Amino acid sequence: xxxxxxxxxxxxxxxxxxxxxxxxxxxxxxxxxxxxxxxxxxxxxxxxxxxxxxxxxxxxxxxxxxxxxxxxxxxxxxxxxxxxxxxxxxxxxxxxxxxxxxxxxxxxxxxxxxxxxxxxxx
Amino acid sequence: xxxxxxxxxxxxxxxxxxxxxxxxxxxxxxxxxxxxxxxxxxxxxxxxxxxxxxxxxxxxxxxxxxxxxxxxxxxxxxxxxxxxxxxxxxxxxxxxxxxxxxxxxxxxxxxxxxxxxxxxxxxxxxxxxxxxxxxxxxxxxxxxxxxxxxxxxxxxxxxxxxxxxxxxxxxxxxxxxxxxxxxxxxxxxxxxxxxxxxxxxxxxxxxxxxxxxxxxxxxxxxxxxxxxxxxxxxxxxxxxxxxxxxxxxxxxxxxxxxxxxxxxxxxxxxxxxxxxxxxxxxxxxxxxxxxxxxxxxxxxx
Numbered sequence: 030x031x032x033x034x035x036x037x038x039x040x041x042x043x044x045x046x047x048x049x050x051x052x053x054x055x056x057x058x059x060x061x062x063x064x065x066x067x068x069x070x071x072x073x074x075x076x077x078x079x080x081x082x083x084x085x086x087x088x089x090x091x092x093x094x095x096x097x098x099x100x101x102x103x104x105x106x107x108x109x110x111x112x113x114x115x116x117x118x119x120x121x122x123x124x125x126x127x128x129x130x131x132x133x134x135x136x137x138x139x140x141x142x143x144x145x146x147x148x149x150x151x
Numbered sequence: 152x153x154x155x156x157x158x159x160x161x162x163x164x165x166x167x168x169x170x171x172x173x174x175x176x177x178x179x180x181x182x183x184x185x186x187x188x189x190x191x192x193x194x195x196x197x198x199x200x201x202x203x204x205x206x207x208x209x210x211x212x213x214x215x216x217x218x219x220x221x222x223x224x225x226x227x228x229x230x231x232x233x234x235x236x237x238x239x240x241x242x243x244x245x246x247x248x249x250x251x252x253x254x255x256x257x258x259x260x261x262x263x264x265x266x267x268x269x270x271x272x273x274x275x276x277x278x279x280x281x282x283x284x285x286x287x288x289x290x291x292x293x294x295x296x297x298x299x300x301x302x303x304x305x306x307x308x309x310x311x312x313x314x315x316x317x318x319x320x321x322x323x324x325x326x327x328x329x330x331x332x333x334x335x336x337x338x339x340x341x342x343x344x345x346x347x348x349x350x351x352x353x354x355x356x357x358x359x360x361x362x363x364x365x366x367x368x369x370x371x372x373x374x375x376x377x378x379x380x381x382x383x384x385x386x387x388x389x390x391x392x393x394x395x396x397x398x399x400x401x402x403x404x405x406x407x408x409x410x411x412x413x414x415x416x417x418x419x420x421x422x423x424x425x426x427x428x429x430x431x432x433x434x435x436x437x438x439x440x441x442x443x444x445x446x447x448x449x450x451x452x
Binding site: 077078081082088106107110111112145 | 232237238241248252
C-alpha cells in the first residue's frame, strides 16, 4: 500500500512534520517493500490554500493513506474526496510511523483535527 | 477643512489608540464646524461605534460571487481547478470541490468551463452600517464571523467616502492586505504608536509600508511617559514628525473602558485634538497647493 508521511527531512529517520499543508516534505513509501520517494511540498510557503494544493499533490502521487500530525478542514475534505485515508496525531520518526501504521496502531481520523491556518508560521 | 480630505489613522501594533485618536479627532473637528465623516475600516473588530454611538439608520449587506457547480453538466475535465490560483476550486477524481473561503471572485472558473456547469452564487461577507453620530456621518464595516474577505469589504466601505468633507478612516492594525486596502488612496496617514519596544518594532514596519505606498504621514505617540525614548530617537533619525503626544493618564484608560470619549470627560485634552485638527488643516492646504501647481504645470503647453 502506498502511504504518505509528512516529514521535516528526506529520509525515513526524519521526524514526522506536524503540519500537513505546510509540511517540508512528503515521503511516499510502499508499506511492504519500504521503497520510498521524496516529494518536496511546493505549497509549504503558499499564501493561501496550502492544505488543498498539498492534498492535491499527495493524491496525484497516488497515496492511499496519509500519516501526519495535524490536518485542517480543507485538506481533509480534499483527501476524503479521493478516498485517501487520513491518520492524524502521528509523531516520532517516519519509520516509526510506518511501523505503527502496519501494526494497526493508528486509527483513521474522523475529520480535521485542527482549524484552517493552524500550520502557518509553525 | 470644508472640502475633500481623507485621513487614515493607522498603526503597526494593535491597541495603541487608533480608535481613540480617530473618534476624538472626528468629534473635535465636527464641533469646530467642519463637515466630518468617520469610516470604520477595522472591519474584523470594529469598535468606533462604541465611542461615537451613532444612530444607525441603514444597513447594507455586502456579498461576493463564488462558484457553484452543477454536477449534471460537469464533465470532470478539471479546467476550473487549473485556472484557479487560490485552490478555491479543484477537480478530484472527476468530482469538483469548491472552497468558498479561498475564492477571490475572479470568475476565471466560470469563464473557462466548457460546459457552462459553473454558476455564480452570492456569498455574504459582511455588512455596512450607515448613521449619524451628532453631526458626524458614520459608516462602519462589519465582517461576517468566519469570513476572510477583509480587503473586499474595506474597499466597499471606502466607496462611501464623500467628496465634500473631512473623512477619517479607522484602519485595522498590522501591515497586511487589509491595512493596504484601508490606507490606499488616502491623502494623509496618522501612525499611532506607544513608546514601548513592541510599539517601535511595529511602527517601523508601518513606516516601511506607508513609504512604499508613497503617502505623507506623521506619528502620534499615545501613553507618552511610559517605556523609553526609542520612538523619539527613531523618528528624529528618520526625519518623521511627531505631531501629538497623549500622556499615559489612568483617567483616559477609565474613559476608554467605559466607552466614553476623552474630549467629553477630560476637557484638558480638547486642546490636543484641536491642535491636531489645525495641523491637519495646514497639511491639507499644502497638499491642495501642490495639486494646484501640478495641474498648472500640466496645462503649460
